[in-house]
Each structure stands twice: as structure tokens, then as C-alpha cells.
Amino acid sequence: MNFIEGAPCRAADATHIQSTQEDEYNFGYLDEQTKRMIRRAILKAIAIPGYQVPFAGREMPMPYGWGTGGIQLSASVLGSDDIFKVIDQGADDTTNAVSIRKFFARVTNVNTTERTEEASVIQTRHRIPEIPLSDDQIMIYQVPIPEPLRWVEARESETRKMHALEEYGVMHVQLYEDIARHGRIATNFMYPVKVNDRYIMSPSPIPKFDNPKLHMSPALHIFGAGREKRIYAVPPYTIVKSLDFEDHPFEVESWDNCCGLCGAKDSYLDEVILNNEGERMFVCSDTDYCTHRREQGHLGPMAAREDIAELKGERA
Amino acid sequence: MYVAVKGGEKAIDNAHCLMAEERRGDTNIPEMTVSQILQQMRLAVDRVMSEGSLYDPALAALAIKQSRGDLVEAVFLLRAYRTTLPRFGISNPIDTSAMHVRRRISATFKDIPGGQILGPTFDYTHRLLDFTLAAESEPRPVQTDIPDEAPMPRVMDILSAEGLLEQKETDGEANVGDITRDPVTFPAERDIRLQNLARGDEGFLLALGYSSQRGFGDSHPFAGEIRMGDVAVSMTPEELGFEIEIGDITISECEMVTSFTGSKTELPKFTRGYGLSFGYCERKVMAMALVDRSLQTRELGGDIVAPSQDEEFVLSHSDNVEAQGFVQHLKLPHYVDFQADLIMMRSMREEILKQTKADKKEAA
Numbered sequence: 001m002n003f004i005e006g007a008p009c010r011a012a013d014a015t016h017i018q019s020t021q022e023d024e025y026n027f028g029y030l031d032e033q034t035k036r037m038i039r040r041a042i043l044k045a046i047a048i049p050g051y052q053v054p055f056a057g058r059e060m061p062m063p064y065g066w067g068t069g070g071i072q073l074s075a076s077v078l079g080s081d082d083i084f085k086v087i088d089q090g091a092d093d094t095t096n097a098v099s100i101r102k103f104f105a106r107v108t109n110v111n112t113t114e115r116t117e118e119a120s121v122i123q124t125r126h127r128i129p130e131i132p133l134s135d136d137q138i139m140i141y142q143v144p145i146p147e148p149l150r151w152v153e154a155r156e157s158e159t160r161k162m163h164a165l166e167e168y169g170v171m172h173v174q175l176y177e178d179i180a181r182h183g184r185i186a187t188n189f190m191y192p193v194k195v196n197d198r199y200i201m202s203p204s205p206i207p208k209f210d211n212p213k214l215h216m217s218p219a220l221h222i223f224g225a226g227r228e229k230r231i232y233a234v235p236p237y238t239i240v241k242s243l244d245f246e247d248h249p250f251e252v253e254s255w256d257n258c259c260g261l262c263g264a265k266d267s268y269l270d271e272v273i274l275n276n277e278g279e280r281m282f283v284c285s286d287t288d289y290c291t292h293r294r295e296q297g298h299l300g301p302m303a304a305r306e307d308i309a310e311l312k313g314e315r316a
Numbered sequence: 317m318y319v320a321v322k323g324g325e326k327a328i329d330n331a332h333c334l335m336a337e338e339r340r341g342d343t344n345i346p347e348m349t350v351s352q353i354l355q356q357m358r359l360a361v362d363r364v365m366s367e368g369s370l371y372d373p374a375l376a377a378l379a380i381k382q383s384r385g386d387l388v389e390a391v392f393l394l395r396a397y398r399t400t401l402p403r404f405g406i407s408n409p410i411d412t413s414a415m416h417v418r419r420r421i422s423a424t425f426k427d428i429p430g431g432q433i434l435g436p437t438f439d440y441t442h443r444l445l446d447f448t449l450a451a452e453s454e455p456r457p458v459q460t461d462i463p464d465e466a467p468m469p470r471v472m473d474i475l476s477a478e479g480l481l482e483q484k485e486t487d488g489e490a491n492v493g494d495i496t497r498d499p500v501t502f503p504a505e506r507d508i509r510l511q512n513l514a515r516g517d518e519g520f521l522l523a524l525g526y527s528s529q530r531g532f533g534d535s536h537p538f539a540g541e542i543r544m545g546d547v548a549v550s551m552t553p554e555e556l557g558f559e560i561e562i563g564d565i566t567i568s569e570c571e572m573v574t575s576f577t578g579s580k581t582e583l584p585k586f587t588r589g590y591g592l593s594f595g596y597c598e599r600k601v602m603a604m605a606l607v608d609r610s611l612q613t614r615e616l617g618g619d620i621v622a623p624s625q626d627e628e629f630v631l632s633h634s635d636n637v638e639a640q641g642f643v644q645h646l647k648l649p650h651y652v653d654f655q656a657d658l659i660m661m662r663s664m665r666e667e668i669l670k671q672t673k674a675d676k677k678e679a680a
Contacts, residue, residue, distance in 0.1 A: 025400060034399075054499040059395040064638050065645025089652045096648055098325050126652045144642070155628055157502040182664060188656035207656040227638045229499040253659045270655055285652050 028075035029107045034058055038076040038231070042222055045233035050195030051163070052146050057229040062103070066096060067142035068226030070123050074104060074140050077222075078121055083111045085119035090127035090268065090285035093313070097125075114288050126189075128210040130267045130289040133219035135236055141204040143225040146232065148192040148202040168200050171243060179248055188253070194241045195234055203240075209252045209268050214240040257282040260302035261312060262293035272311065283311060339384045353377040362566075362595025363387055367636060368394030369496070369515045370401075371565050371594050388517075392637045407551045408559060412543065412569050414467050419596075420543040422471045424573060428541075430468040435544065437598075471541040472571045472588060481586050482576070502628050509611050509631060514592060516634030518600045524624040525606030533610050533622035537589065540573040544596050568593050570601035574609055576616065587612065 028035060041055035060068040078084060084104055088097040092114040100123060101112050113119050116129040123140040133139065149159040152170045162168070171192060178186045191208035195201045203211055204223055214221060214234055221234040234240055244250040258265045260281040267289055269282040281302050284290035291313065294303070302308065340347065354361060354377040364376040368391045376394055383389035419435025422428050475481045493508045495515075500508060513521060528535045546564045553560065570591040578584040589609025591601030610624035620626050633639060 029400070031400070031402065054501065056497050056499055058399045058496075059392075059637065060399070061396040063392065063644060064641025065643075066641065066648065068641075089649050094649055095328060099328060102325065102328075125648075126650070144645070155502075156632075157628065183667070184660075184664070186660060186664075188660050189653040205650075205653050207652055209656070227642055253656060255659075268652065268655075270651055271658065285655075 025107055027080075027108055028078055028104075029060070030058060030072065030075045035076040038072055041231045042073065042076065042233065045222065045231050046220070046235045048199070049235055049238050050193075050199030050201040050232060052201075052230040052232045054229055055231050057226045060226065062099070064227035065144065067100060067123070067125055069224030069228075069231070070125070070140050070142035070226075071100060071103070071224075072226060073222055073224040073231065074100075074121060074123050075107075077138060077140070078104065078108050078110055080108070080110060082120045083113050083118055084108075085113050085116065085122045086124075087122065087127060087129070087286075087288075088125040089270070090129070091287040093287065115292075116286075116288050126205050126207075127268070127285060128206055128213045130264075130284070130286045131292075132213075133217055135218035137219040139219055139221045141206075141221065141223040143202070143204045143223045143228075143230070145190075146202060146223065146225040146228050146230040148190075148200050163199060166198070168194075171200060172245075175243060175245070175248075179245070185244070185248065185250075191250075192243050194243060196238050197241075200243070201232060201234075207253065207268060208242065208250070211240070211242045211250070212252065216240075255282060258300060259284045259290060259293075260300045261308075262290045262298045262303070263300035264290065264293055264298070274308065281308070281311075287313070339382070348381060350374065350377045350381055353380050359596060360385075360387055360390075362593070362597050363518060363600070364390045364394055365595055366593040366597050366600060367391040367515055367517065368398065370394050370398045373595075388636050388640050392640070395637050405551050405553060407549050407562070410547045410549060410565075410567070412547055412567070413469050413473070415543060415545040415547045415567075415569075416564075417468055417543055417545040419545065420468065420541065421539075422541045423539040424541075425471065428471055429474075430466075436596075468543075470543075470571065472573065475540070475573070475586060479585075481573075481588065500631055502631075503614065504627055504631060506608075506612070506615075509627060510590065510592075510608060512631045512634055513604045513607055516604070517636035517639065518597065518603065520634050520636070520639075521603040521607050522599060524610070524630060525603035528606050528610045528622065528624040533613075533624050534618070535574055535606060535610055535624075537572040537574045537606060537609060539602065540571040540588065542568070542570045542598060542602065544568045544598065566595050568595065568597050568601045570598070570605045572602070572605040572609055587616065 026032065030038070038055060041053045045051065045053045057069065057072060060071050062068055062071060074084070084101070086092065086097045086101040086104075088094040091097065104110060105112055116122070116131045117134075120136060121138045121140060122129065123142070125142040128139065147156070147159050149162055149171065152174055153159050153162065162170075175185050175187075178184065187208070189207045190202055190205045191211055192200055193203055193211060193214065203214060216237050216239065217234070218236050220236055223232045225231075242250040255269050257269065259267060259269060261283050264284055267284045267286055270285045272281050272283055273279070274281055303312075354373055357377070357380060360380055361373050361376045364379055364387055365371055365373065368376060368379070370376075372394075375397065376390065379390035379393040380387065382393060417430075417433060419437060420430070420433045422432065472481060476483070493505065493511065495508060495511050500512065504512075527533065529537070544566070546566050548561045549563055549565055550559045550561045552558060572589040572591075573586045574589065576585055576587045587609060589605035589607070589612075591604030591608065593601050593604070607624055607630060610622070611627050611630060613620055613625040614627070618625070623629055
């Protein structure tokens with residue numbers, strides 16, 4: 001490679017362009033000092049469940065919004081003997097999940113898996129796996145807006161005060177307004193929770209269907225917001241309560257259908273439009289769960305159809 | 317047949333190959349070299365270095381080539397590279413009055429000690445497309461006086477000596493914040509604000525600065541001085557204990573001056589706004605100086621009434637790497653959350669329709 005052919009450029013020396021090879025990046029891309037800074041923030045977050053710890057987020061080689069917070073957390077907690085799983089929308093094969101998994105395979109050389117039970121670290125966007133997590137697993141969430149109070153108060157200087165003083169009345173007022181207007185609580189994802197009876201926390205944009213999985217979970221859940229530079233956590237076996245009222249208890253969504261491929265009735269279902277006639281089917285958003293069930297012989301009503309090979313994962 | 321998008325590794329790899337092919341364009345046309353960009357697209361290089369907050373013209377030029385001329389993308393590439401660089405130390409504050417000046421103008425005085433130096437500028441050119449540039453051309457030889465090498469005091473220092481200018485207590489090099497090492501918290505002090513603005517998107521600052529001139533805010537500024545040239549960067553390594561020069565950088569600097577009629581406790585005086593960038597980014601430093609002045613409203617005891625005065629608004633949204641990421645992340649799949657909304661929407665409609673039907677029956 002020869003970038004600069006004898007160009008008289010002041011203060012510019014191109015030799016260092018050539019000396020930087022991809023392989024020279026540190027384990028996990030970030031340097032050790034940065035990883036240490038992030039680990040300290042994680043420890044603080046674990047010590048104060050639900051509290052948003054500011055950290056000096058770094059620019060990553062993926063854009064903000066693509067999960068830079070989660071990526072920095074994974075980069076800091078992954079060790080060489082970890083087994084890493086990445087999901088986006090519950091699926092291992094969505095473009096961004098593929099791209100993040102590839103990145104870590106390259107910069108850490110860790111083994112990756114699609115099996116929930118096999119993974120020691122799972123990075124996710126928008127879902128919690130259907131299979132219950134165990135106490136030797138870490139869930140890492142990609143968070144766009146860490147502040148649950150942001151929609152009632154735009155200012156950081158105000159929301160921090162509200163958290164400090166446990167001034168959470170406005171959140172209940174907002175839920176009440178929903179009920180007054182619509183007869184129900186109209187928040188369906190990023191549904192706020194109260195952690196360990198103290199901090200109100202955003203569970204990241206997971207559907208409220210997944211909220212109950214956080215309660216008393218044996219796994220460690222850590223949340224990273226790269227652009228907003230915040231880390232927070234739900235330690236193992238912590239009380240996580242979705243906000244509600246006695247006469248309007250928290251409810252999760254339900255479907256009249258089961259998964260068209262594996263017949264599951266207990267999983268979160270995505271609706272897929274199959275053709276221009278508007279024919280639809282419902283499939284598990286958790287692709288690993290669905291595959292596993294089909295391997296065990298569970299078949300849904302549409303499993304035999306041949307025009308959905310791609311959905312069944314039979315075609316690359 | 318329409319099926320849900322399932323992105324495989326193959327699709328991603330192919331997309332990258334397509335991008336590389338489009339970047340190269342027609343292979344019958346010679347490939348552009350990084351040094352050509354460095355030499356002939358210098359203002360783009362300067363913008364990318366400034367907002368990328370890394371002074372490295374060759375890498376900035378490479379980033380521009382790789383990003384096909386998309387400067388925000390190039391800034392992003394440079395920032396992502398910057399993260400991986402080790403930090404050897406902290407340089408001493410640069411002294412812009414010792415600048416080797418290539419351009420220097422003041423709009424507040426007819427003449428200034430050291431003189432007005434127009435330098436290379438688009439100002440006063442007629443914006444007529446120059447068709448001779450369509451063919452390759454040699455520039456006309458230039459006749460200039462060699463600028464005086466003596467230090468050129470800043471215009472604002474002259475006003476300051478008269479006591480007409482607000483005095484900033486500075487603590488030298490001690491305790492200057494760094495938003496790349498500590499997250500921004502509010503209220504933010506001026507060092508933090510200036511660093512944020514220096515990295516901020518030129519277009520965003522331009523619009524905000526413009527709004528402050530048009531009446532969204534109360535700013536009637538004068539360009540006290542704009543200068544561009546080369547300054548030496550020095551540092552004092554601990555093991556040496558004395559200052560050494562490590563190189564020269566080109567910078568642009570702008571000081572805006574705004575009259576302030578004083579308050580109960582203070583005499584009327586001039587206040588200033590400051591802008592600084594790597595390379596030659598004159599529009600950026602002027603806009604930055606306007607916004608810097610606007611953001612001092614809180615400290616000067618004024619009411620925050622305009623967007624450019626609101627530091628949470630300005631500082632949280634100025635960074636184009638952050639902004640482009642969050643805006644564009646909307647193209648990532650969101651179907652799980654959308655499904656949740658879909659379910660609610662349908663069941664709410666169902667409920668209402670059922671209710672209307674029942675009401676009608678009752679009425680009948």
C-alpha cells in the first residue's frame with residue numbers, strides 16, 4: 001500500500017496508516033484502562049440496582065443506535081472462555097445480531113452459540129430469551145434511552161433530582177392518564193419497572209411481555225446506553241415490579257394464535273405477512289426457542305408449508 | 317412472495333462488496349489517491365479532523381476516500397479510530413498570539429497592529445462557476461508579502477487592556493475537563509461546553525448561531541477577530557521537566573464581541589464568544605463563537621428563552637456521530653415492539669367497536 005506518493009504534506013505522515021493492522025486491536029477492541037473503567041461502572045450499577053451510572057462511553061466502530069452501549073459492556077465482561085450469543089428482536093440471524101457476533105468473534109476469538117442454555121453471555125436488543133436464564137449467565141441489553149422519566153421530563157438535570165428524591169408521582173400520573181383516556185395502560189414496550197423497591201428503571205425496549213422475566217431472575221442483567229453514556233443493572237434475585245395500580249394490574253400481551261412453525265403458545269409471536277393477499281402467520285420471535293421445539297418434534301399448523309422455507313431457517 | 321427479512325452473513329458481505337464497487341466507480345477513471353484528497357480537498361479534510369477531534373490530515377483524507385465523500389461518515393471513521401489510540405500525555409495550552417498567521421481580519425477596527433491579512437478566502441470571490449477548472453489548470457502565481465513573523469497580539473487583548481472586556485479567571489492548564497473521558501453532566505462549565513462545540517456538527521452550530529442573530533436569543537455580535545495559521549504544540553514530559561515542541565498544527569480561531577449593558581453589580585462591558593477548530597474551518601469557528609456567547613446567558617444572569625441559550629439542548633444534540641447514529645438506527649428491525657403496538661391498536665379498536673355496537677342496540 002502506498003497512500004502518499006511523495007506528497008509534501010505538512011504535519012502528515014502516512015507511514016502509521018500502514019502500520020495499523022486489524023489484528024493489533026486489543027482483546028475486546030477496547031484498551032484495558034477503558035475496560036477497567038467500564039467494569040467499575042458495572043460494579044457500581046450492581047451495588048445500586050436500577051441506578052443509572054454515568055460512564056465515559058467510547059466511540060465504537062459501529063454507529064450509535066446499533067448497540068454501542070451493549071457492545072462496550074460485552075467488550076468489558078467477555079473473557080476468553082466465555083460463550084457468546086447475540087440476538088436482535090429475539091433472533092440470532094437478524095443483520096445487526098450477525099454483525100455484532102462477527103465483531104466479537106474477530107476481536108476476542110470467543111466461541112459463539114445460538115443456544116440460549118449454552119451461552120454464558122447474551123447480548124440482546126429488544127427481547128429476553130424464552131428459556132429461563134440461570135445463575136451463571138449474564139444478559140447484556142442495548143439501551144437507546146436509559147431514562148424512564150425522559151418522556152415526562154426532558155431535562156437530565158431534573159430527572160436526576162427526581163430519582164434522588166424518589167419523586168416518582170408523575171410516572172403514576174402518566175399511567176393514570178392512559179387509563180382515563182384509553183381505559184388501559186397504553187405502554188407496550190420499554191414499560192417502566194421499579195427495581196428493589198427503590199429506583200424506577202427502563203427495562204430497555206423489550207415488550208412488556210418480557211418484564212416478568214426480570215423479576216427474581218437468577219441471571220445478572222446489565223444495561224448499556226452508549227450514546228447517553230449510562231450503565232445500570234439488575235443483580236440476580238432482585239425484585240423487579242412493573243408499575244401498575246391495584247385495580248389495573250400489570251398485564252402482558254397474549255395471542256389467539258400459536259406459533260405457526262412450532263405450535264408454541266407461551267412465546268412472544270411476531271406477525272409475518274406472507275404474500276400480497278395479506279396472508280399472515282405468527283412465529284416465535286425467539287428463533288432458538290422455536291428451532292429447539294421443532295427439533296423435539298413440536299409442529300405448528302403451518303410447519304408443513306413449503307413456501308416459508310426461509311422462515312424455517314432451511315434456506316440461507 | 318414476501319418474506320420477513322432475515323439477514324445472513326452473506327447478505328452483509330455482499331452489501332460491503334457492492335459498496336466498495338460503487339466507491340471505486342468507473343475503473344476507466346484513475347483512482348483518486350489519498351494525497352490528492354489531502355492536497356485538493358483540504359477544507360473537507362479540515363472539517364473531518366475538527367469534528368473527528370483528531371489532528372491527522374492523512375487519516376482524515378483516507379476517511380474521506382473510504383466514505384465516498386460523506387463527511388459525517390468520515391468523521392465517524394476517524395472518531396472510531398481515535399478511541400483506540402493510547403494517550404501519551406496532555407499538551408500545554410497553545411498560544412495563538414504566537415501564531416504564524418496566514419489570515420487575520422477584524423471587523424471591529426479599521427486597522428489593527430500587525431495589519432489585516434486577507435489570506436486565502438472565498439470572501440469577495442464572485443460565485444461564478446469557473447469552467448476553466450473543468451480542465452486541468454495551473455494556478456496563477458501569487459504575489460504576497462511575507463507576513464510578519466513577530467507575535468501578533470489578539471485584537472481582544474487590546475480591548476481587554478482597557479478594562480472594557482469581561483475578565484475570565486483562568487486557572488492555566490489545571491482542571492480542564494475532557495468529555496471523551498468523563499460524561500457531560502449539567503450544568504456544564506465553559507471548558508466542557510467549548511470542547512463539545514469544537515467537536516460539534518458545523519451545520520447544527522451554523523443554524524443555532526444564525527438563530528441567535530435572527531432574534532431567538534439576544535445577541536448582537538461583532539467579529540472582533542478571525543485568524544487562521546500555524547501554531548506550535550508543546551508538552552512537558554514528566555521525565556524531562558521542561559517544555560518541548562512536538563509539532564505545528566493549523567488552526568482557525570474566532571473571537572466575537574457582544575456588548576452587555578451590565579447589571580446591578582456590574583459595569584457595562586463587552587462579553588465574548590470563542591471559536592476554535594483544527595485546520596481552516598472559518599464558518600464553523602464563527603458559528604461556534606456565537607453559540608458559545610449564547611450559552612453564557614445563564615452565567616450572565618439572563619433568562620434562557622432561546623434554543624441556542626439552552627445548554628442541555630445544545631450540548632446534547634450537537635454531536636453528529638451521535639445524532640446520525642440514533643436517527644439512522646430507526647432502519648434496524650423494530651418488529652417486536654411494533655408487534656406490541658399492533659396488538660394494542662387492534663384490541664383497542666375492537667373494544668370501541670363492540671361498545672358502539674352495544675350502544676346502538678340499546679338505543680334501538
